[in-house]
Amino acid sequence: GQQLNQSPQSMFIQEGEDVSMNCTSSSIFNTWLWYKQDPGEGPVLLIALYKAGELTSNGRLTAQFGITRKDSFLNISASIPSDVGIYFCAGQKNAGNNRKLIWGLGTSLAVNP
């Protein structure tokens, strides 16, 4: 099935550093979602984006819906140890009623205290 191209695949950073990750596709999307998954738990929705060019923040997290509608970006400022986990992007490109999402493979983030 189709997947989103999510990069980088993994990151190892020092506490306090800023983090950037992105998600791209060859198709146009109507919705972009960013999730975080902690070990042994289900993914948790961080930010939802619905409009091209939209920039939305959630605490130290900021996500943007790319102006071309083919990409999205997530930034984490001043990272802390609890930011450790896997970050997934997901997109929805159909206007129909099935509401199925297309997923990236995730970015694994490790933070060195």
Added chain:
Amino acid sequence: DAGITQSPRHKVTETGTPVTLRCHQTENHRYMYWYRQDPGHGLRLIHYSYGVKDTDKGEVSDGYSVSRSKTEDFLLTLESATSSQTSVYFCAIGREEHEQYFGPGTRLTVT
């Protein structure tokens, strides 16, 4: 808390046995989903439901069936479990727009 529970949380079963996983929601949402998560493959949709008795296949539906006789419950059945179905299974509900909220997962091991 998205009001989603999954049961069991862990299960070990033998090849060839039937297995049913349950997803229960307390919020009366129309859309429900079953995913499996495996290393290197991310989240893959098995089946989804858009209402009571309304279900459709996802990208990895072979070997799985689902049922939704009540709004609050979405059941995933492995008719005859195989080792390739060893995985972590997540249920999700669909809320506003296209947002999905996930349950805690079921870790299934087929020996």
